[in-house]
Amino acid sequence: MLKRRTFLLGGVGVAGALVIGWSALPPRQRLVASEPMPVRPGEAALNGYVKIAADNTVTVMMCRTEMGQGVHTGLAMLVAEELDANWADIRVANAPLDDIYNNIENVAGDLPFRPDDDSVFKEAIVWLTRKLARDFGTQMTGGSSTINDLWQPMREAGACARAMLIAAAAERWGVKAADCRIEKGVVLHDAGHKAAFGQLAIEAARQPLPRKPVLKDPGTFQLIGKPLTRIEAASKLDGSAIFGIDVVPEGLLYASIAMCPTLGGAVAHFDGSAAASLPGVHKVFAVGAYNGGTGGVAVIAENMFIAMKALDVLKIDWHDGPTKGLTNADIEKRLKQALDESDGHAWYSHGDVDNALRRAAHTLKAEYRVPYLAHAPLEPVNCTAQVNDGKATVWAATQVPAVARMHVARLLGISTESVDLQQQMPGGAFGRRLEVDYIVQAVAIAREAQGRPVQTLWTRQQDMRHDFYRPACVSRFQAGLDAQGQLIAWRNTSVSQSIVAKWLARNYRIPDLGINFDKTVSEGSFDQPYEMPNVWIGQRVIDLPMPVGFWRSVGHSHQAFFIESFIDELAALARKDPVAFRASLLTKHPRHLAVLQKVADMSGWKVSAVWSDKGVKHARGVALHEAFGSVVAQVVDISLQKDGTVKVEHVYCAIDCGLPVNPNLIRQQVEGAIVFGLSAAFKEEITLDDGAVVESLYSAFDVVRMDECPDISVEIMPSKAHPQGVGESAVPPVAPAVANALYALTGTRDYALPLKTKLYAGGATCSS
Incomplete structure (x- = not known):
């Protein structure tokens, strides 16, 4: 008889061998769903993303939610490009629920690694995470991950459908597939044969799915990279869109x-x-x-x-x-107490910070905070x-x-x-x-x-008062400069509630074990490119009864305000130009440096960022931030009005988001993100009275209106790299760029959002 110990050890060994064997297998395919694609008479499904009807229309199945970010257009472009379809024949429909549509890159993107980390360990963990997400993840839209995640499978879906249509045509005509080609939804052969997609769809669906579809060279793209109109725009304009x-x-x-x-x-x-x-x-x-x-x-x-x-x-x-009895003062007190008690979990450390601070010629301390924020979408x-x-x-x-x-x-x-x-x-x-x-x-x-x-x-009041809010957060900094004004030490710890722990508990019943870190609320602090010889970046997580959730750009939304404001303070302490000071910390990051230089050129940045125009004092502020794989830099021009309010005159933005799939969509998202960020910077805060949310309408939780909106200029950096996130990436730099401009203008630094200065309503319009 086997002893229990022998049985258990043997079981562990077998399980370990199975895990190792599973991890060594290639990733599961993402083109064929577990159930056949539903089709109507005259339609044929060529894979889990493409259906073709007898009238030549190509339906691209959408497994991500169109929330105004334009993803249905961008994803359809990926398929249409590889398929060589006629863009006018493209339609979209919601995909069913299936594991092939699981969002893999959103999960991989939440791993606690810096972008600079190119270790074998990181590579292995990302590999395993992607495999797990394919089989055990979920179909979701978030984290600005849609194009990033589906760039490969959507293109493969189009390429496979293209190969199957050509194979069907070659079989029908008795010619070689290599001698056939597709032009705008029509399969052609030099002998004069031609057939539209609809004529070949049924036969194409019987062809075997290519195992390794050949994708186009980016240099041959006809649709990708073009500013095509949004595919759902007409329905929103004529009121036929169904929300x-x-x-x-x-x-x-x-x-x-x-x-x-x-x-x-x-x-x-x-x-x-x-x-x-x-x-x-x-x-x-x-x-x-x-x-x-x-x-x-x-x-x-x-x-x-x-x-x-x-x-x-x-x-x-x-x-x-x-939340009964809770006030904002109570929350701020508990957040600060948590920082007093412990530095928390170290996300990133390098060198000897304490020693560097002791020998620094100049040191600086600062503490920043941000409030709870509601999502407040227009549709309650x-x-x-x-x-x-x-x-x-x-x-x-x-x-x-x-x-x-x-x-x-x-x-x-x-x-x-x-x-x-x-x-x-x-x-x-x-x-x-x-x-x-x-x-x-x-x-x-x-x-x-x-x-x-x-x-x-729900009414607007209920929507505002029963949200899952962006967490309040407090962040402390200490830094040191040498005699030449070079940054030699950086210490930073922030504290807030965990979003992930609470989200998993309420949606997957995974117990909140009180883990003292959460990457999603610390992101934007430890994963930025600035080169510092001695650095320590940590996080405390505390438990508070306020329900918290993922808010556009998540941790980046507040960490960028903290970091870019403190960087500006250090530039002032070093008596250096804010752009030049940042550039000195990016010598090994040419991508970030190029984006910073681009926005400086766009705005006509000069060493003196303060000037007078017709007796009105103007100033500029700058911020640089990497989020969701994209690098964004912004310069904000502001002016001080006679009534003491501030007018945001112009926002300049440069973005490197990898290969720009649709520049039109990117500009729209960047412009929207800037207005969204300005609203949070100047107007928005959730407050508590005896545990109940006070704000109930837009009049109390306001957004930037048309007469307050600045001119906006957007430059998209050329790139051939894998496309990255756009929908959230331009939100984080807005608040610090404005805060830095305000400091240049007034000599007073804001350490909390929303900013104390009121926004001037002066009739400016938003334009690209």
Whole structure:
């Protein structure tokens, strides 16, 4: 008989051998889904991304959410380029849920490595992570990873379809495939044979999928690199685009909900008799807190107006949530106490910082902070659902459809196959649709509607006050310069809540083990290119009851403000020009240096960044930051108005995002990111009163308006490198560039966001 020890050791050995064997295998394919692609009469699916119809239209399946960033256009361009399709024949449709659509690069991008790290260890971990994400990851949109992740598989999908169409044509005509070619959706042969895609699609679908499709040389691209118009633009202009809020299935009812004012709270007792007696009201009932959300009382009615008015006559007693009693002062105090207690986890260290600080000719200390921020997309949270006969149909605008479907199935006690999740376009997201609380809540409400579909729509106030917020953060710096003004020591520690730990706990039920680090809120601090001989960068994670989530550019959104502001302070201490000081720290980073020099040239940067024009004082500020694989530099021109407000006159931006797939989309995203960043820099802050969020409307959590918007100039650096993120990368440098310009203008440094200075509304317009 085997002893238990022998059995266990043998089992561990076998498991280890299996893991090693699995890791040595090549990555799984990403072109053929586990289930056949649904097709309509006359259509043929050539792989998991491409369908061709008899009328020659090519449908490209989209496994990422179009949130206004233009990814459906960019992805369609990748397929159309390799397919040599006629762009006018391209259509897009939402892909089903399948592992081939899992977002691999978003997971790999969250690994805690610096871009400079070229170690074998990093290479091995990234390899294994990509393999795991292919099999065990999820289909999601986030982290500015869409083009980065699908650059290869989408091009391969187009190239495979192209080869299969040519093979079908060659077989039909009895010629060699090598003698056939495709031009704008037509297969041609020099003998005079020609056939449109639609004529060959059925035969092409019978051809074997090429194992190693030949991709085009970038020098031959006809579509990639061109500023094509967004593929969904016309539908948004004529109103035919369907957003989550536009879903109107037959027999639709509407629901509104009153949620506990303190986040995470629940209903203790309620009297819904007055609401239930109103004409048009179907049902009034308590709803629990789902996936980190807050409980409340829901009203289902014939229309949304009736449902919302019924909430006004409800009488509710609450079980307060865990934020009860919490204020912003309490949060700031706890954040600072955490920094006093410990430096935390070291993300990056090099040299001997303490010794370098002792021998420094000049030293500088600073502390910065940023507040909680709401996502506040234009379209408030909503979801439509129907529960009937052991099945559910869910119409949702979500960034994580697979996670949403899993939790709907869990709530209803049915299989995931019994949940039909139909993806809709969101009217903005910025990370809010990475949560599924509102989807599960909507399904729980629809379950009470006796088989009829119900649209649950939050008001703007509820959307603002029941968010998963960008964490508040405090960061401390200490640095030293030598007698020549060279940076010789850098110490930095920041503290905030963990987003990843809480997100995994509420969405995957992975216990929060109190780990004292989270790369996503520290990113932007330890992974920047500045060359320092002695450096220590760390992080503290503390537990606070505020619900936190991923906000556009995540940790970069605040770490860039901290770092680029402190770099400017050091330049002033060294009595050096801010651009020249940064350049001196980038001698081994030609890519970053080129972007910095480009924005300096664009803006006409001079050694003196302050000047007077017709009696009005002007100043410039600069910031450089790498995020999501892209390098962005910005120069902001500001002026001081007679009423004491500041006018942002012009924002210059240079971006290196790898090969520019569609310059039009890149410019649009950069311009939007700059306005987004200016809004956070000047106007936005979430505050707490006794544990309840105060801000409820845009009037209190405002955005930059047209009459406040500066002129914006964008330059896209030429590149042949792998495309990188764009949607979030231009947000981080905005706030520090403005703060640095304000310091140059006034001699006073802002150490917290939002900036104390008010933004002047002067009638400027936004232009490229």
